[in-house]
Structure formats: structure tokens, C-alpha cells
Amino acid sequence: MASVKEHYDSLLASCYSWMCGGSDLKLKENRAFFRDHGIRPALSAAAVDLGSGAGFQTIPLAEAGFEVTAIDVSSELLAQLKQTAGKLPIRTVQADLLNFTEYSPEKIELIVCMGDTLTHLKVLADVKELIHRVYGALAQGGLLILGFRDMTVELTQLDRFIPVRSDSKRIFTCFLEYEKNHVKVHDIVYEKTDDQWKMKNSYFRKLRISSQWVREHLSKAGFQVEEVDTANGMITIFARKVKQDA
Ligand SMILES: C[S@@+](CC[C@H](N)C(=O)[O-])C[C@H]1O[C@@H](n2cnc3c(N)ncnc32)[C@H](O)[C@@H]1O
Known part of the structure; x- marks a missing residue:
């Protein structure tokens, strides 16, 4: 992580x-x-x-x-x-x-x-x-x-996929996994250069407060x-x- x-x-x-x-x-x-x-x-x-x-x-x-x-x-x-x-x-x-x-x-x-x-x-x-x-x-x-x-109320199933923003060059999706005190936030970004889509991803934990x-x-x-x-x-x-x- x-x-x-x-x-x-x-x-x-x-x-x-x-x-x-x-x-x-x-x-x-x-x-x-x-x-x-x-x-x-x-x-x-x-x-x-x-x-x-x-x-x-x-x-x-x-x-x-x-x-x-x-x-x-x-x-x-x-x-x-x-x-x-x-x-x-x-x-x-x-x-x-x-x-x-x-x-x-x-x-x-x-x-x-x-x-x-x-x-x-x-x-x-x-x-x-x-x-x-x-x-x-x-x-x-x-x-x-x-x-x-x-983030105290847990999202379930497909509701955990959040379409954050997209345009013709970039698509940003977030996927959430709930733990007792944290949410694992997976950020997935597709960026287009020269007709090719490239994916970057990373995740970190946020606190449920x-x-x-x-x-x-x-x-x-x-x-x-x-x-x-x-x-x-x-x-x-x-x-x-x-x-x-x-
Ligand atoms: C979600 S952004 C919010 C930024 C800004 N306040 C806004 O409303 O756009 C969270 C920011 O906190 C910074 N950050 C997170 N943990 C930090 C820490 N322990 N010390 C300093 N900066 C931190 C991140 O680098 C990021 O810029």
C-alpha cells in the first residue's frame, strides 16, 4: 500500500x-x-x-x-x-x-x-x-x-465503483473497500496518448470519522x-x- x-x-x-x-x-x-x-x-x-x-x-x-x-x-x-x-x-x-x-x-x-x-x-x-x-x-x-x-455508511457491491471524472483524454474511477476504521481507496486512472490508453493505479487508506x-x-x-x-x-x-x- x-x-x-x-x-x-x-x-x-x-x-x-x-x-x-x-x-x-x-x-x-x-x-x-x-x-x-x-x-x-x-x-x-x-x-x-x-x-x-x-x-x-x-x-x-x-x-x-x-x-x-x-x-x-x-x-x-x-x-x-x-x-x-x-x-x-x-x-x-x-x-x-x-x-x-x-x-x-x-x-x-x-x-x-x-x-x-x-x-x-x-x-x-x-x-x-x-x-x-x-x-x-x-x-x-x-x-x-x-x-x-x-464514510461511516458502507457502500456495497457495485456502488463501491465511483466514476470520479472523465473526458476525451482521461478517465478516473475510484473503488472503495471498507474496513472497520478505514476505507481502502483504489484510484484508477486511464490516460490517452497517441490513441493508446494507459492505466495508472494506486491505493491508500482513509479514516472513517x-x-x-x-x-x-x-x-x-x-x-x-x-x-x-x-x-x-x-x-x-x-x-x-x-x-x-x-
Ligand atoms: C484531499 S486533498 C485536500 C486539499 C485541499 N485542502 C483541497 O480542498 O483541495 C488532501 C491533501 O492533504 C495532503 N496531506 C495528506 N496527509 C497529509 C499530512 N499528514 N501532512 C500534510 N499534508 C497531508 C495531501 O497531500 C493533499 O494535498
């Missing part, structure tokens, strides 16, 4: 933006998401994007006035982010997001871990540890936004959960480190 980094290096990074429907679309969606939720700098303006990928959240946040530290293991996706971002105030760091405090400023106002990055962590204990580290790193009044796929489990651990860590949304199989949670005197 490939590690997350190997999976992105060998297969996913080169077609990630295309697979998501294109960078323009994802940037537009995230600009609207942050605008609709009133996410704008009000404290230190320091923000950290955990698992930033190609910058679908980093770039809208920088455009909104945040100084963003974008952390990801994929050098290819960070290079794409830098190219799209131009002169926006963004610092990219190639590192494991669990170690984000080593690369972050003090008094962080906003930490986001969105677009299903959370399920890429190896075990639930890592998610718990991350929640605690985020709580410690946020300024009083700071906000954490988590966005991850709900329930909304309730995350909310419980956020509360235990000291967070106040302000909002929980579920749409199109994605769970979004807003959790605040409440000011001591509030």
Missing part, C-alpha cells in the same frame, strides 16, 4: 485539480464559502491551512486578507499553489501537518483542514492529537474549520462547536477557542 505522499506523488497530484472540476471552480466555491460564513481577519490575521493541496482554501483566505501558512506533503501540489497564488501573502511548507506548530506563527486566528484532508491521517489517535495541538496553537477567540467526507466523534473530541479539548453542516456527503464543523473572559 502506498503512503499518502507516495499516492499523491505517483498518481493524484498531477490530476488533482482536474479531478475536482478545475482550479477556477474550486477557488470560486471556497471564496463563496468563506464570504457566506463571514470569515475575514479580526485578530492577528494569521491563518494556517493544514493539507492545503493546490490552495483551494489558502488562496481565497489570502485574498480575504489573511497571511496564510499552507502546509502539505505534496511538493507538486504546493508548486501549483504557488503558481496560482502569485504575490498573495502565502508561505508554503512541505511537511507533515501533524507538526504544523513547528512552522506556524504565534496567536493563530484561523486554522482550516478542509477538502477531506482529515481522513488522510493514519489513525483516530492522530486526529485527537491534532485537535489538541490546534487548540493549543489558536489565539483566544480563534476558529478551526474542519471539512471531511462522511464520524461527525459525532469529532464533535465530542473538540468539546473535550475545550472548543465550542458553533456550527455543523452536512452537504453532499461532506461534514463541515466550525469550532471556536472561546475567549477566557467570554
Whole structure:
């Protein structure tokens, strides 16, 4: 089985933006998401994007006035982010997001871990540890936004074959195998060059994380959960480190 980094290096990074429907679309969606939720700098303006990928959240946040530290293991996706971002105030760091405090400023106002990055962590204990580290790193009044796929309900039989995207040059299919705490995600990509279709494939494990489990651990860590949304199989949670005197 490939590690997350190997999976992105060998297969996913080169077609990630295309697979998501294109960078323009994802940037537009995230600009609207942050605008609709009133996410704008009000404290230190320091923000950290955990698992930033190609910058679908980093770039809208920088455009909104945040100084963003974008952390990801994929050098290819960070290079794409830098190219799209131009002169926006963004610092990219190639590192494991669990170690984000080593690369972050003090008094962080906003930490986001969105677009299903959370399920890429190896075990639930890592998610718990991350929640605690985020709580410690946020300024009083700071906000954490988590966005991850709900894979608690098991797909069966042919429903486990997901046609992700296709066009005249590329076909991306995903096949899922369910385990107790993980889903084995097999990504299969056919690419056409000179009338020949070539297949690339790789698989890795994603965590099955329930909304309730995350909310419980956020509360235990000291967070106040302000909002929980579920749409199109994605769970979004807003959790605040409440000011001591509030
Ligand atoms: C599904 S993508 C989401 C990217 C971006 N947030 C978005 O919405 O498009 C997951 C990203 O997390 C990164 N990633 C996964 N595990 C990581 C880890 N432990 N440390 C740093 N980056 C990680 C991957 O390289 C990938 O770019």
C-alpha cells in the first residue's frame, strides 16, 4: 500500500485539480464559502491551512486578507499553489501537518483542514492529537474549520465503483473497500496518448470519522462547536477557542 505522499506523488497530484472540476471552480466555491460564513481577519490575521493541496482554501483566505501558512506533503501540489497564488501573502511548507506548530506563527486566528484532508491521517489517535495541538496553537477567540467526507455508511457491491471524472483524454474511477476504521481507496486512472490508453493505479487508506466523534473530541479539548453542516456527503464543523473572559 502506498503512503499518502507516495499516492499523491505517483498518481493524484498531477490530476488533482482536474479531478475536482478545475482550479477556477474550486477557488470560486471556497471564496463563496468563506464570504457566506463571514470569515475575514479580526485578530492577528494569521491563518494556517493544514493539507492545503493546490490552495483551494489558502488562496481565497489570502485574498480575504489573511497571511496564510499552507502546509502539505505534496511538493507538486504546493508548486501549483504557488503558481496560482502569485504575490498573495502565502508561505508554503512541505511537511507533515501533524507538526504544523513547528512552522506556524504565534496567536493563530484561523486554522482550516478542509477538502477531506482529515481522513488522510493514519489513525483516530492522530486526529485527537491534532485537535489538541490546534487548540493549543489558536489565539483566544480563534476558529478551526474542519471539512471531511462522511464514510461511516458502507457502500456495497457495485456502488463501491465511483466514476470520479472523465473526458476525451482521461478517465478516473475510484473503488472503495471498507474496513472497520478505514476505507481502502483504489484510484484508477486511464490516460490517452497517441490513441493508446494507459492505466495508472494506486491505493491508500482513509479514516472513517464520524461527525459525532469529532464533535465530542473538540468539546473535550475545550472548543465550542458553533456550527455543523452536512452537504453532499461532506461534514463541515466550525469550532471556536472561546475567549477566557467570554
Ligand atoms: C484531499 S486533498 C485536500 C486539499 C485541499 N485542502 C483541497 O480542498 O483541495 C488532501 C491533501 O492533504 C495532503 N496531506 C495528506 N496527509 C497529509 C499530512 N499528514 N501532512 C500534510 N499534508 C497531508 C495531501 O497531500 C493533499 O494535498
